[in-house]
Amino acid sequence: MTKYTRGSFQLMKSINRSMILNMIREKGPISRAEIAKQTSLTPPTVSNIVKELIHTEFVIETTQGASKGGRKPTLLEINADNFYILGIDVGRYKMNIVVTNLYGALKDETVIPIPDYPSKEELIHSMKEGIHSMLNSSSHKRDKFVGIGVGMHGIVDPVNGISLFAPSFHLHDIPIKEELENDFQMIVKVENDARTMTLGEYWFGNGNDSDHLVGVNVGNGIGAGVMINGQLFHGEHNIAGEIGHVTIDLSGPKCTCGNYGCLQTFAAGPSIAERAKKELKTGKPSLIHELVDGDFEKVKGEIVYQAACEGDAFSIELLNQTGRYLGIGLTNLIHTLNPKRIIVGGGVANADHFLMKGIKETIQTRGLTAKAKDTSIIFSKLGNYASAIGACVLVLEDFFVSENGGSS
Numbered sequence: 001m002t003k004y005t006r007g008s009f010q011l012m013k014s015i016n017r018s019m020i021l022n023m024i025r026e027k028g029p030i031s032r033a034e035i036a037k038q039t040s041l042t043p044p045t046v047s048n049i050v051k052e053l054i055h056t057e058f059v060i061e062t063t064q065g066a067s068k069g070g071r072k073p074t075l076l077e078i079n080a081d082n083f084y085i086l087g088i089d090v091g092r093y094k095m096n097i098v099v100t101n102l103y104g105a106l107k108d109e110t111v112i113p114i115p116d117y118p119s120k121e122e123l124i125h126s127m128k129e130g131i132h133s134m135l136n137s138s139s140h141k142r143d144k145f146v147g148i149g150v151g152m153h154g155i156v157d158p159v160n161g162i163s164l165f166a167p168s169f170h171l172h173d174i175p176i177k178e179e180l181e182n183d184f185q186m187i188v189k190v191e192n193d194a195r196t197m198t199l200g201e202y203w204f205g206n207g208n209d210s211d212h213l214v215g216v217n218v219g220n221g222i223g224a225g226v227m228i229n230g231q232l233f234h235g236e237h238n239i240a241g242e243i244g245h246v247t248i249d250l251s252g253p254k255c256t257c258g259n260y261g262c263l264q265t266f267a268a269g270p271s272i273a274e275r276a277k278k279e280l281k282t283g284k285p286s287l288i289h290e291l292v293d294g295d296f297e298k299v300k301g302e303i304v305y306q307a308a309c310e311g312d313a314f315s316i317e318l319l320n321q322t323g324r325y326l327g328i329g330l331t332n333l334i335h336t337l338n339p340k341r342i343i344v345g346g347g348v349a350n351a352d353h354f355l356m357k358g359i360k361e362t363i364q365t366r367g368l369t370a371k372a373k374d375t376s377i378i379f380s381k382l383g384n385y386a387s388a389i390g391a392c393v394l395v396l397e398d399f400f401v402s403e404n405g406g407s408s
């Protein structure tokens with residue numbers, strides 16, 4: 001019984017602490033009195049918790065506030081650059097590793113290659129090596145890191161931190177959280193990469209004014225992070241948002257999942273290259289012939305983008321067509337979820353200005369109502385590091401909780 005009482009006291013204290021931290025994060029610099037007013041906590045409670053936050057160096061005092069005559073008020077703000085989080089985005093061929101401060105500001109970044117079709121052990125080994133090298137090379141002291149967030153492609157169990165299925169590696173049940181926690185002795189959070197991208201945009205990017213949000217990650221595959229009422233939606237078995245495998249053409253190309261005509265067989269990076277190769281082999285004129293010295297094996301999504309940037313009509317039309325395919329996927333999302341905004345990120349999103357025309361045309365043609373046609377479609381603000389920065393947010397969420405108990 002005593003234990004239970006102590007437990008609830010500790011829990012209450014921890015909720016209050018998160019609430020106060022979040023208030024300082026969102027409204028800071030802010031005074032103790034103002035925090036008490038806005039959180040409805042008593043001034044002594046606020047004062048005690050703030051004392052602890054200052055002692056643990058998460059919060060600092062500042063006197064920059066406006067003075068109404070007399071002494072300047074002492075205000076509080078997050079000691080943003082005193083702690084760091086390491087975020088990893090595990091893609092098919094590489095992982096992006098970033099270090100951010102408590103405000104999600106990018107402090108360091110690196111890219112580590114992943115071996116082709118790694119075993120579980122090889123993948124975990126690459127991740128550990130990457131983290132070690134980042135921690136060692138970083139100018140930030142190791143004891144200032146509060147946690148590691150991982151954005152992993154495929155189906156992820158975020159509660160246990162397990163990658164249930166990573167289709168690009170043909171791997172199942174990779175115990176990422178357990179492995180990294182054992183090695184690095186800090187909190188490790190794991191989530192699907194499209195969801196971390198969405199989370200990153202929601203906290204620090206283009207999604208911060210939308211509680212009904214979908215982030216679509218278009219890279220070597222296509223996935224979506226669905227956010228409803230400010231919370232990521234996982235579905236019953238963490239499959240929600242796998243829009244890359246929504247069928248858009250029954251007689252389309254075969255997908256890595258075994259089905260035919262999935263969205264990602266038309267609009268993901270490798271499929272852009274495949275469509276380009278097929279048409280170039282029929283002799284269509286394009287700058288790409290020159291860029292790859294006639295070697296079609298060298299045709300990649302990036303080359304198509306490069307040619308488009310140099311004004312190549314063939315490549316521009318190919319990306320336009322890709323935009324129209326993506327538009328079909330996004331229209332399906334609009335009709336299923338009716339989000340306020342869809343944010344498109346991932347490697348393919350670098351071709352944003354070539355894709356947007358096709359995306360908008362398709363949604364304009366197919367949207368059910370005027371409001372559906374008007375759904376805000378925007379490209380990622382955090383760019384290539386959106387999923388990795390979002391992975392850091394997985395850790396930040398533990399520190400900052402808003403008054404309704406959800407993350408903000």
Ligand SMILES: [Zn+2]
Nearest residue numbers: 245255257262
């Ligand atoms: Zn598929």
